[in-house]
Amino acid sequence: MLKEQYGIKPEMDGILFLIGVQELGTGKQEYTKEQKQDLMHIAVCTLLAQSGYYKLDGYDEEGWPHFSQLKPLPEFELIEQENFLKDHVLLYFDQFS
Helix, strand or coil, rough: HHHHHHHCCHHHHHHHHHHHHHCCCCEEECCHHHHHHHHHHHHHHHHHHCCEEEEEECCCCCCCCEEEECCCCCCHHHHCCCCHHHHHHHHHHHHCC
16 A cells, blocks of 8 residues: 555555654654654554554643553564554554545
């Protein structure tokens, strides 16, 4: 879907960054390296909340979401972990189609 829409196949880090920006709702702007890492963390928590691993606790005074981990994540090797995240990315984008 992203390849069709943007003409490129983004890497997982880029997809997580885009999801984080979407969830934060601030749109296109300059982000510090730390903010980019935080955005990717927001994305992972949002994605895994779909399967009950995290829950949204609320937002801070700057509008950044905060999550709590509800259950331990499965122990995967690197490839399995990436596939687990990819499945959740697909679930996430399914809600917009």
